Amino acid sequence: MQNEAREKLIVIGNGMAGCRAVEEVLKRDPDRYEIVIFGAEPHVNYNRIMLSPVLAGEKRFAEIILNDQAWYTDNNITLHTSCAVTAIDTATRTVFAEGGVAERYDRLILATGSDAVRLPLPGADLQGVITFRDLSDVEAMVKASAIDGGRAVVIGGGLLGLEAAYGLARRGMKATVVHLLDILMERQVDASASHLLTEALKERGVETVLGAQSEEIVGRDGHVTALQLKDGRTLPCDIVVMAVGIRPNVRLAKVSGLAIARGIVVDDTMRTSDPAVFAVGECAEHRGQCYGLVAPIWEMCRALAGTLTGGDETYAGSVVSTRLKVSGVDVFSAGRFAGGDGCEDIVYRDAGRGVYKRIVLENGRIAGTVLFGDAVDGSWYFDLMRAGADVSDIRETLVFGQAATEGLRGLDPSAAVAAMADDAEVCGCNGICKGAITTAITAKKLTSLDSVRAVTKASASCGTCTPLVEKLLRLTAGDSVLEHKGPKPLCPCTHCGHGLVRKRIVEQGLQSIPAVMQAMEWTTPDGCASCRPALNYYLLCAWPGLYRDDAQSRFVNERVHANIQKDGTYSVVPRMWGGMTSSKELRAIADVVDRFNIPAVKVTGGQRIDLLGVHKEQLPAVWAELNAAGMVSGHAYGKALRTVKTCVGSEWCRFGTQDSTGLGVKLERLLWGSWTPAKVKLAVSGCPRNCAEATCKDIGVVCVDSGYEIHIGGAAGLHIKGTELLTKVRGERDTIEMIAAILQLYREEGFYLERVYKWMDRVGIASIAARVADDAAGRNALFERFMEAQRFSQDDPWAARAAGHDASEFQGLGAPLRVAAE
Amino acid sequence: MSTILERPWVDVCALTDIPQRGARRIAGASGPIAVFRTGDDEVFALVDRCPHKQGPLSMGIVHGTSVTCPLHGRNVDLASGQLMGADAGQGCAPRIEVRVVGGRIELAAEALR
Numbered sequence: 043m044q045n046e047a048r049e050k051l052i053v054i055g056n057g058m059a060g061c062r063a064v065e066e067v068l069k070r071d072p073d074r075y076e077i078v079i080f081g082a083e084p085h086v087n088y089n090r091i092m093l094s095p096v097l098a099g100e101k102r103f104a105e106i107i108l109n110d111q112a113w114y115t116d117n118n119i120t121l122h123t124s125c126a127v128t129a130i131d132t133a134t135r136t137v138f139a140e141g142g143v144a145e146r147y148d149r150l151i152l153a154t155g156s157d158a159v160r161l162p163l164p165g166a167d168l169q170g171v172i173t174f175r176d177l178s179d180v181e182a183m184v185k186a187s188a189i190d191g192g193r194a195v196v197i198g199g200g201l202l203g204l205e206a207a208y209g210l211a212r213r214g215m216k217a218t219v220v221h222l223l224d225i226l227m228e229r230q231v232d233a234s235a236s237h238l239l240t241e242a243l244k245e246r247g248v249e250t251v252l253g254a255q256s257e258e259i260v261g262r263d264g265h266v267t268a269l270q271l272k273d274g275r276t277l278p279c280d281i282v283v284m285a286v287g288i289r290p291n292v293r294l295a296k297v298s299g300l301a302i303a304r305g306i307v308v309d310d311t312m313r314t315s316d317p318a319v320f321a322v323g324e325c326a327e328h329r330g331q332c333y334g335l336v337a338p339i340w341e342m343c344r345a346l347a348g349t350l351t352g353g354d355e356t357y358a359g360s361v362v363s364t365r366l367k368v369s370g371v372d373v374f375s376a377g378r379f380a381g382g383d384g385c386e387d388i389v390y391r392d393a394g395r396g397v398y399k400r401i402v403l404e405n406g407r408i409a410g411t412v413l414f415g416d417a418v419d420g421s422w423y424f425d426l427m428r429a430g431a432d433v434s435d436i437r438e439t440l441v442f443g444q445a446a447t448e449g450l451r452g453l454d455p456s457a458a459v460a461a462m463a464d465d466a467e468v469c470g471c472n473g474i475c476k477g478a479i480t481t482a483i484t485a486k487k488l489t490s491l492d493s494v495r496a497v498t499k500a501s502a503s504c505g506t507c508t509p510l511v512e513k514l515l516r517l518t519a520g521d522s523v524l525e526h527k528g529p530k531p532l533c534p535c536t537h538c539g540h541g542l543v544r545k546r547i548v549e550q551g552l553q554s555i556p557a558v559m560q561a562m563e564w565t566t567p568d569g570c571a572s573c574r575p576a577l578n579y580y581l582l583c584a585w586p587g588l589y590r591d592d593a594q595s596r597f598v599n600e601r602v603h604a605n606i607q608k609d610g611t612y613s614v615v616p617r618m619w620g621g622m623t624s625s626k627e628l629r630a631i632a633d634v635v636d637r638f639n640i641p642a643v644k645v646t647g648g649q650r651i652d653l654l655g656v657h658k659e660q661l662p663a664v665w666a667e668l669n670a671a672g673m674v675s676g677h678a679y680g681k682a683l684r685t686v687k688t689c690v691g692s693e694w695c696r697f698g699t700q701d702s703t704g705l706g707v708k709l710e711r712l713l714w715g716s717w718t719p720a721k722v723k724l725a726v727s728g729c730p731r732n733c734a735e736a737t738c739k740d741i742g743v744v745c746v747d748s749g750y751e752i753h754i755g756g757a758a759g760l761h762i763k764g765t766e767l768l769t770k771v772r773g774e775r776d777t778i779e780m781i782a783a784i785l786q787l788y789r790e791e792g793f794y795l796e797r798v799y800k801w802m803d804r805v806g807i808a809s810i811a812a813r814v815a816d817d818a819a820g821r822n823a824l825f826e827r828f829m830e831a832q833r834f835s836q837d838d839p840w841a842a843r844a845a846g847h848d849a850s851e852f853q854g855l856g857a858p859l860r861v862a863a864e
Numbered sequence: 865m866s867t868i869l870e871r872p873w874v875d876v877c878a879l880t881d882i883p884q885r886g887a888r889r890i891a892g893a894s895g896p897i898a899v900f901r902t903g904d905d906e907v908f909a910l911v912d913r914c915p916h917k918q919g920p921l922s923m924g925i926v927h928g929t930s931v932t933c934p935l936h937g938r939n940v941d942l943a944s945g946q947l948m949g950a951d952a953g954q955g956c957a958p959r960i961e962v963r964v965v966g967g968r969i970e971l972a973a974e975a976l977r
Binding site for chain 2 (some may be wrong): 059
């Protein structure tokens with residue numbers, strides 16, 4: 043339809059949404075409107091999402107222009123650049139712009155986009171504080187990166203922040219991302235993918251500081267010099283990039299009296315509260331949702347163009363997906379990647395290739411997905427998800443992607459491995475390809491991983507290809523091969539046993555729970571109540587001082603440093619070194635019992651006093667009082683050194699041969715605070731009459747006239763077991779060193795929850811004797827490692843908590859703050 | 865257009881007041897309520913009583929969307945409150961309506977009165 047006097051369509055915003063809306067209108071009815079576009083930036087329309095590659099120097103500005111000058115000319119569009127609209131009069135349908143421009147419209151599109159959020163930190167107005175939103179920001183960053191050895195801090199570990207940091211690192215700056223939460227891109231990925239992302243960024247020169255709150259931007263002579271964090275750390279830098287999110291730009295709509303919520307409110311036809319005014323893109327709010335991604339904006343533009351040209355297209359909201367634009371780091375996320383009510387997870391990890399895939403299914407349909415390291419199938423999953431396709435039939439191969447599913451339909455889940463070419467390399471360290479491994483398995487009738495390693499060398503070096511070699515072994519020699527022969531898996535989240543996990547943590551330098559789960563291909567996103575405490579212990583033992591203890595991976599007793607009872611109250615046991623106490627300590631205990639109305643007081647088998655029935659909220663106050671009398675945590679609750687029980691020995695006893703009490707006190711003072719695979723109890727008896735019952739303890743000392751007998755592997759609980767004599771030592775000092783070395787060997791070798799006697803049964807007492815008693819150098823090395831670990835563990839957990847550490851653990855949530863108005 | 869009368873909600877804390885893979889406890893109308901935050905930042909609330917022997921679920925280890933009771937290691941599904949695995953169908957910790965609005969956790973007001 044062509045009229046003499048065409049209707050006038052004015053677009054405010056010369057960005058991606060505004061121009062795309064115009065393109066869609068032109069596509070449907072090229073002659074219907076006379077079109078005028080107002081743009082606040084001085085440029086033609088460019089692809090804002092590609093600013094990250096421009097910053098990284100991977101693209102030039104000219105390459106990201108979407109609509110060049112010719113497009114405006116060819117389509118008879120009047121373009122006002124650097125011309126901000128200041129007001130709209132909806133009654134007379136007129137827009138007013140800078141420089142006295144006034145134009146009437148028949149239809150008006152608001153495509154004002156969004157603004158970068160600037161944190162109101164002290165110092166936010168210093169020079170060198172930049173947001174990441176438009177070309178001028180990129181230009182400012184490029185300029186800053188020209189300084190030799192420049193340092194950049196990016197606040198915000200979301201999509202944009204990471205892309206900014208990567209771009210700055212590519213331009214030679216030392217870039218650090220500071221993120222409030224412990225997970226990067228938490229709106230797009232889960233903890234496992236975030237862990238891989240952190241590693242991948244590190245390889246690309248971007249450091250990350252997680253769980254960090256910014257306090258102040260510090261400057262000198264008006265220019266930024268550092269970012270100060272709440273926890274006291276200072277990160278020196280030459281620029282600070284704020285990438286903490288965007289806010290719909292609604293200023294104009296607001297002053298013009300249009301309905302506003304977070305964005306400009308539109309209905310399914312993209313119409314605002316004024317029938318002649320429409321809004322599209324990041325400034326619009328549809329069904330309570332604002333979008334900051336490009337796909338929904340394209341969908342909105344199509345619906346809007348339909349409305350404007352008499353079509354019946356409407357917009358019903360978008361399902362979104364995200365992809366990170368950092369070269370060589372493939373991250374894809376869509377939908378409810380975190381699962382939830384009634385959902386089940388399919389998790390696939392390939393440690394060798396650094397791949398993590400998680401697909402969330404609900405009622406046989408894909409509800410969401412996170413892909414890391416291999417995101418080629420992202421759009422396939424996304425299409426299946428949006429179509430609501432039933433994927434029950436392809437469930438088995440779904441996680442291997444479209445090619446595996448469509449090409450090898452009907453095969454078992456190992457299809458991807460089976461489909462590998464014979465000359466595909468499996469073990470990179472030793473250059474072993476698949477054919478060599480399968481041939482060896484068949485020809486030599488190999489049935490174990492160790493034999494494959496011995497014959498082919500595959501997976502015998504760094505071990506990262508172990509899972510793949512195991513799959514080949516299963517495929518070639520049959521499923522039963524590994525099922526019954528391998529060690530028992532640590533828990534149902536993994537096929538790896540405790541020993542392998544411990545070995546790989548050390549060999550591969552794995553230093554966090556997500557790192558272990560990825561490297562060893564855990565099949566659950568964050569483990570279970572069996573594996574998490576085990577991994578937490580193994581990491582703590584392998585990396586003293588480096589590993590940050592994960593409280594949420596500890597059993598409640600070790601989290602609150604008391605022993606949970608059947609009614610949910612706790613018992614508190616102060617340490618009494620070697621079972622010795624004093625009137626002062628006893629008086630303090632009595633006072634605590636009275637003050638806190640503690641209902642029961644009991645003497646334990648380990649020569650301690652147990653205060654039972656303490657409420658969780660009372661614990662810090664109870665400890666503070668016990669601390670004040672000089673008492674510390676007795677660790678009666680932990681997989682840790684519990685007690686050293688003693689008899690009175692040569693000090694008092696007419697039969698005593700050595701000072702057993704003194705030795706017990708010295709041992710306890712040396713060993714306390716150390717975490718162990720399972721609880722550890724010691725005893726020292728002053729003579730073979732053995733009043734301290736040393737021969738049913740994990741480690742027992744029986745003093746004799748000529749020295750000290752060291753016994754190990756006793757138990758008097760679920761199983762009753764007498765100790766075996768490990769060795770005899772002449773002096774007290776040597777005894778103490780020997781016992782510390784034994785404890786360290788157990789700490790390094792024991793499986794989580796495996797008591798000393800079970801460890802001894804597994805490795806043999808001869809093996810322990812050979813390494814501790816008979817090898818002085820080895821013993822000394824063990825002792826040194828024990829002492830090093832103790833540097834980080836001998837601080838009283840009670841004192842820390844009485845002083846406020848982990849305070850939220852001990853407080854219930856307070857009285858409700860406010861009733862949400864609704 | 866129909867008017868939907870929504871239940872009143874009560875703001876109890878910020879999402880970040882609960883550690884990831886952790887829980888906190890709040891006094892409810894009929895005993896304590898456990899509010900859980902998963903590793904994926906999902907939030908669930910259950911009556912803080914294990915269906916097995918009334919253990920405080922708020923003190924258990926949270927993994928995936930389940931919690932392991934600290935008393936006897938029973939696993940409870942956070943979404944349904946049902947016992948899981950071999951104990952499935954043997955009992956249920958009642959669910960409390962909960963939602964997250966703008967980073968704040970809100971519980972159904974009726975559960976707190």
